[in-house]
Amino acid sequence: MRSLFLKDKWAALGAKFSQICGRECVEYVADQAEESRALRSAACLCDMSFSDKFFFAESDGMDFLDTVLAGNILKLRYGRLADSFLARPDGSFAAECFVADIDDKLILLAEDICSDSFVQSTLSSGNCGFKDISADYVLLCLDGPLAQKIVAELFGADIFNLPYLSVEKYAFDGHDTYLFRNGKTGDFGYQFLVPNGVASEFFDKLSGIVVSFGGGFCGTATQFISRLEGGFFNAYAEGMKVANPLELGLQWQIDFSKDFFCGSDEIFKQRTLDSLRRLVCLKAQSGSPAFKLGEKIFVDGIQVGEVVSCGYSHALSENLALAIFDKNYAFSDFDFSRELPGESNGLCTSISRPCVLAKSLSEASK
């Protein structure tokens, strides 16, 4: 199991550790209600170092990545990020990939759900300056309405000019660190790629600023429910339960005009099918129990859906779920029956995502 480089720092904060696909992660730091409050009202720092991280030479890497990833990597401009995914040859989802073009190289951050080495072996096959830096760098993320001001305090006011899906290099104690603007909660969100050599000092400085702004720390549980609330795809939740990228709603990450990418034959074939299911967000009826993974959803006694991701949203005070639905019923604002233990039945309602109105929307205009 790949351990967290900053484990001691997180342990000192009282973190509870878990693992994702054989990689150590922080599951909780504080009470989840407190974590959620910090994220939605100020900012929350989370360790995403369990994600995979790779460098490629810019010149050859761009052509190569365009042949394997679903999106159009050739259109990626310097200083920007492309959000796409890697599929297996059978078309099933393998990893969400952020590709950044910066500093004469490409940086690929992969949310890899594979239990084997498919992602590493595929990405290393291009002979284009591939380097797996997963164990050499930490990846921290900061999300919340005050995240932008906190990052400005750290790196300077220039960061206010960084648009969504962009990347910039900054020096920290003489080491190159990379700042990505690619949040997945609906609020301002940044990721920091920091070499292990200065990671400890970087964490201390950043966390000091976060606390001074009234923010806090969170684990993956709060980060992931915030993605659900914010309407963002989560490879580590629904991505691990639904194999088909089209059923995951990832069409926007695909360039259908490309001749080929890994898994394209099967994905193009699937695109013509009328039987594709769709993800739908559900909220439980007030007073009814939390959703469970695999729970079935019904209309008039006929199953129309199955829960693939769920959790309690402290921001909304609601039990939420994502369910994979028969597309004929995959619409918002309808009531469905739940499969509950014993004789009891409950209702749930399909709702539109994003479910939260992020405070960053109003903060941005200040």
Add this chain to the structure above:
Amino acid sequence: MLPTPENIAKRKFITDKIKEMLVRNIDSVRYLPEDLHDDVALVGSGLGLDSLDILEVAMFVEGQFGVKLSESNLAALRSINTLADFIEKEQKENK
């Protein structure tokens, strides 16, 4: 609301019209209408519409559904679904 065929058809009509418009009128949206998930983000991540595209969407919503988008309800433009919610709500209130 119960998912009866009539109720679902009403909702589907709105989301289908929005998707058809996005594919027909917005150059950067190079998809088929059926490729677009109802929760896909319109700006930022997702379809990445710019301010001119958003103006186009607002004009379409007013022309097609008789519903006016103003600065105070721009949050409706977060996804196809949130836009459809807004159109349904406004249509009910204007009846």
